[in-house]
Amino acid sequence: MKYIWKIGYLQAILIVSCLLLGALLAYNGLVVYPSFQKMLTKNTEEQAERVANYLISDVLNTSAGLQVDAGADVKIRTALDHFRLWKLKIFLSSGRCIYSTEAADVGKMNHSPIFETALPDGELLSKVVKKNGKSSEGQTVPLDIVETYIPIFGQGNFLGAFEIYYDITERKDRQDLNLQNSILVSCGISLLFFCVLIFILARAGKSIIERNLAEQKLIDYQQQLVESEKMASLGGLVAGVAHEINTPVGAAVTVASSLDERTRHYQDLMLNDQIKRSDLKKYFETAKTSASVILTSLRQAADLIKSFKQVAIDQSCQETRMFNVRQCIEDVLLSLKPKFRQHDYQVEINCAQDLEIDSNPGAITQICTNLVMNSLSHGFAERDRGKIRLDVQVAGGQLQLHYADDGVGMAPEILKNIFEPFFTTKRGQGGSGLGMHIIYNLVCQSLGGTISCKSSPDQGAVFSINIPLS
Ligand SMILES: Nc1ncnc2c1ncn2[C@@H]1O[C@H](COP(=O)(O)OP(=O)(O)OP(=O)(O)O)[C@@H](O)[C@H]1O
Numbered sequence: 145m146k147y148i149w150k151i152g153y154l155q156a157i158l159i160v161s162c163l164l165l166g167a168l169l170a171y172n173g174l175v176v177y178p179s180f181q182k183m184l185t186k187n188t189e190e191q192a193e194r195v196a197n198y199l200i201s202d203v204l205n206t207s208a209g210l211q212v213d214a215g216a217d218v219k220i221r222t223a224l225d226h227f228r229l230w231k232l233k234i235f236l237s238s239g240r241c242i243y244s245t246e247a248a249d250v251g252k253m254n255h256s257p258i259f260e261t262a263l264p265d266g267e268l269l270s271k272v273v274k275k276n277g278k279s280s281e282g283q284t285v286p287l288d289i290v291e292t293y294i295p296i297f298g299q300g301n302f303l304g305a306f307e308i309y310y311d312i313t314e315r316k317d318r319q320d321l322n323l324q325n326s327i328l329v330s331c332g333i334s335l336l337f338f339c340v341l342i343f344i345l346a347r348a349g350k351s352i353i354e355r356n357l358a359e360q361k362l363i364d365y366q367q368q369l370v371e372s373e374k375m376a377s378l379g380g381l382v383a384g385v386a387h388e389i390n391t392p393v394g395a396a397v398t399v400a401s402s403l404d405e406r407t408r409h410y411q412d413l414m415l416n417d418q419i420k421r422s423d424l425k426k427y428f429e430t431a432k433t434s435a436s437v438i439l440t441s442l443r444q445a446a447d448l449i450k451s452f453k454q455v456a457i458d459q460s461c462q463e464t465r466m467f468n469v470r471q472c473i474e475d476v477l478l479s480l481k482p483k484f485r486q487h488d489y490q491v492e493i494n495c496a497q498d499l500e501i502d503s504n505p506g507a508i509t510q511i512c513t514n515l516v517m518n519s520l521s522h523g524f525a526e527r528d529r530g531k532i533r534l535d536v537q538v539a540g541g542q543l544q545l546h547y548a549d550d551g552v553g554m555a556p557e558i559l560k561n562i563f564e565p566f567f568t569t570k571r572g573q574g575g576s577g578l579g580m581h582i583i584y585n586l587v588c589q590s591l592g593g594t595i596s597c598k599s600s601p602d603q604g605a606v607f608s609i610n611i612p613l614s
């Protein structure tokens with residue numbers, strides 16, 4: 145049972161089943177039982193009418209008012225036995241009783257208004273009276289009966305009425321027994337169905353909960369795997385940074401220690417008054433070259449640290465706002481204009497002038513800058529001409545950015561590594577190998593999108609970026 149309560153829709157199935165069972169029982173009690181009773185009344189009413197018709201022609205004289213024939217009593221009592229009647233009375237139209245199988249009733253008045261309204265209109269009136277209940281005349285009835293009034297007409301005039309008391313005790317008992325049995329059987333079947341339902345729901349609930357737990361475990365495990373994967377890649381990144389920074393910093397240290405050694409040497413010469421003008425000249429020369437090498441190396445290191453800082457984008461300070469995408473791309477191209485100047489490089493932008501999105505403009509700027517920079521420094525390296533095409537549109541709730549250049553393209557071994565941090569084919573020539581890694585991080589992590597690249601030698605490079613928009 146506890147498994148069912150833990151799962152919303154199983155709970156709903158159980159509640160709906162309970163309600164249906166309740167409704168079935170209520171239907172039996174409120175609709176089926178009363179309709180059987182109605183049927184019983186209708187049947188007796190019809191029989192009463194038949195009895196009345198028989199008696200009208202056999203025991204009544206309607207030629208001059210309403211009179212009961214002499215010897216009617218025997219015939220009436222025979223009918224009473226034959227039709228299982230408990231009692232029969234005959235009234236005049238005034239309500240006076242002129243005949244009854246119980247002699248004490250004769251001569252009494254029936255003050256019921258039906259003698260003025262319903263009966264003169266030819267209506268039959270029936271009433272079920274339960275054992276020890278009161279008849280319409282206020283008499284206590286010792287049996288279950290149906291009390292029926294049937295009007296008597298003669299030459300179109302309302303002359304009086306029969307009142308026939310039908311003994312339905314036996315029929316009602318039989319009917320009640322049948323109904324009881326059918327209710328018992330339907331309750332039994334319902335109970336059985338209910339037990340089976342609970343059993344099935346409990347089993348289903350248990351297996352759903354077990355499956356959910358297993359799925360959660362799998363998700364946790366995958367998350368752990370992703371985390372450790374992230375840590376490993378961060379470790380790789382740190383090792384890469386250390387390796388990259390080691391070269392310029394190492395060079396600076398070597399030159400600085402050699403400068404230190406030279407400085408001490410010339411200081412000793414000066415303290416012993418042995419220094420010559422040519423020595424001083426040599427020392428200044430060394431100091432100048434060393435300072436320049438140290439400066440260059442440290443600048444290189446500083447640049448690397450700056451790039452590294454960009455890679456570790458702080459997700460929390462990513463600004464999101466509505467901005468015009470085309471304007472953003474045009475700004476990027478404007479900032480890179482000096483690099484286009486000496487060559488015939490063309491850029492075609494296919495993007496609606498008024499395309500506005502709610503996203504991170506800084507990230508889009510950085511992505512476009514790095515893509516264009518790569519086309520210039522790799523795709524169009526040593527080429528005078530080159531064409532870049534940018535198709536941008538919003539479709540299916542995504543910003544679709546299609547970037548293509550017609551540059552030198554990439555061999556498969558380069559293509560498969562381009563998103564790796566520190567992967568570059570321009571090592572020692574200004575390439576750090578972080579540009580594409582930054583793009584990858586921005587698209588996939590900061591913006592939650594996807595990026596893919598297609599390229600082959602001399603066929604240019606194509607980048608497809610999809611960014612979901614909220
Ligand atoms: N449009 C392109 N055409 C040809 N080769 C490309 C293109 N874009 C990237 N590459 C290749 O992918 C490599 C990695 O690119 P990435 O931008 O990560 O590094 P980089 O440009 O070499 O250095 P950085 O961008 O950090 O200065 C490049 O060295 C280059 O070989």
Ligand SMILES: [Mg+2]
Pocket residue numbers: 514517518578579580
């Ligand atoms: Mg680059």
